[in-house]
Amino acid sequence: LAKTTQPISMDSYEGQEVNITCSHNNIATNDYITWYQQFPSQGPRFIIQGYKTKVTNEVASLFIPADRKSSTLSLPRVSLSDTAVYYCLVGPLTNMLTFGGGTRLMVKP
């Protein structure tokens, strides 16, 4: 399975756009990229998933360059409630189950 590297923590302010990058240099051809969000005392929650280029939903956007060796989760206009840990997972659709340490995002007023 592809190893992922994310920043341990990030700080932002309300209303700003936040971009969290995940490196996955040994991503395989059949691997997808998935991001989860976890609030304290809750289980992780699926945010977005993609294979290449750009994916957008009501919560976030996911940017994947052509070489697919990294990906960027973009959260537009964050609020205090976006303070959470964000996990990047890489793997085939039937085996995308390994979580790394995640990125702790702190949104300040």
Place this chain on the structure above:
Amino acid sequence: EAGVAQSPRYKIIEKRQSVAFWCNPISGHATLYWYQQILGQGPKLLIQFQNNGVVDDSQLPKDRFSAERLKGVDSTLKIQPAKLEDSAVYLCASSKQESKKLFFGSGTQLSVL
């Protein structure tokens, strides 16, 4: 749509005691997962069920941990005997067969004293 249900929410036991956690997945989800999350770390997969069969239990400490999923619905995870290092949150998740998305419960926070 009801989410993944877990109980109890919290459990405190002494080392060498036994403990069991229960999980009820989302209706219709064939795949069920148990994760262990130690404070400050990401969740670690312990076991994966497809219906009532085990798909992957390679990271389950089988000398003390056991899990079952009778009738392919509810599941229980047991620890016997517990050690101090088992203190963690135990998360249950479910997904449709070969789904791209996991749905997690709120977890059971275990403290072993």
